Amino acid sequence: MRAFLYQFDFALRSLLRRKVKNFSILLLFSLIxxxxxxxxxLMGSLYQQAMTALQFQPEIIxxxxxxxxxxxxxLAWAEKIRTITGVRKVVPRVWGYYFDRYTGANYTIVGLDREMVKGLGVPRELLPLREREVLVGExxxxxxxxxxGKRLQLERPDExxxxxxxxxxxxxRVSLWTYDVVAMTEEAARYLFDLADDEAWDLAVYVPNPVEVAxxxxxxxxxxxxxxxxxxxxxxxxxxxxxxxxSGLMIAVSISCLLAFFILAYDRAAGLSREEQMEIAVLKALGWETRDVIRxxxxxxxxxxLTGFLIGLIAAYIHVFILGAPALRIAFTGWSALYPTHPLPPVVDLTKVMSLMFLTVIPYVAVGIVPVWRSAIIDPEVVFRG
Known part of the structure; x- marks a missing residue:
């Protein structure tokens, strides 16, 4: 144990002697x-949010x-579907998208029914709504x-x-889905979208037995x-x-990270610098065994x-789950979308974290063994003479 601690101390001091080079490697490793x-x-958290929202969706739309x-x-379609065996209920839904020219964003206008209230998580104390009252997302x-209590003015299709x-x-619970929502009565939504009384925008079909959906x-x-x-x-x-x-972005990032890591690993495996070779020769001359040098x-x-891995992992966690992913948000939101400013709920897959560590830390450690072994078996006198 004492020998290991001495070797660990020597390894740490050796890294500090080449600060510029090792800091550059550490920075690149952390960035990857x-x-x-x-x-x-970010994708894991968004996927989890989407799955939570889908819990309130009907089996068939x-x-x-x-x-x-x-x-x-x-609405005559709803009557035809209600008599089908296996269907619990059919709910006509009145909703749609509204482009706000003042903010340049798209709103989701929802005519509230019982299922919509449950899915959106509308507090009971805010219900029921009068004809010209609305509930607005953050x-x-x-x-x-x-x-x-203030006024919100919207426009019909005829302006x-x-x-x-x-x-x-x-x-x-799913703020991504309610951040841009304007909830109103079904009658008000029909009037706003100029939708006839015998029409709906779609039908929600609820089937209690998942086996019968097909x-x-x-x-x-x-x-x-x-x-x-x-x-x-x-x-x-x-x-x-x-x-x-x-997803395209995930594939692009993965390929870029792998290429950068392969370049880093190749530089490590290509050989040792003159300074590193001299250091190994000095250790051999002092009586170190080859296995001690390799260790x-x-x-x-x-x-x-491992330091670079932990720095990159912690920085990614802070960036996504504490700061709200400001650098990546633009890649996932459109030019006319309202996006929540508060952080996403943390979702970390430990299997992926361990896999990433295995694919980065272990190979980087392994590729350095061969060049060190080659230098360690050379007679120190040959290295000193250059």
């Missing part, structure tokens, strides 16, 4: 780990598509500088202004051939693809790589 970890943390464009759904309150009174604001979907298509069906499982797979390793060099690589 930071980029990969930050993107992975019915839309009306004509020539690739979504049109209102006739992002709109900040963007339009609104206050409770007729409609005034609403802000009754309150709310925030759910069969219910087939029956719906037989009764309504032109309908478009979106199953909850399809949404889950879509989010998994968007926020998983198959000390491995300790240097381990200290350097």
């Amino acid at each position: 780990v930071f980029l990969f970890s930050a993107v992975d943390f 019915i839309q009306n598509l004509k020539a690739g464009r979504q049109l209102p759904v006739p 992002g709109i309150m900040e963007g339009r500088q609104l206050q409770v 007729v202004p409609v005034d609403f009174t802000v009754k309150g604001t709310f925030r759910s 069969k219910v979907g087939e029956k719906i298509l037989r009764r309504i051939p032109g309908a478009r069906l979106i199953a909850k499982d399809q949404l889950i797979r879509t989010y998994g693809t968007s926020y998983g390793f198959r 000390t060099t491995m300790l240097q690589s381990l200290i350097l790589s």
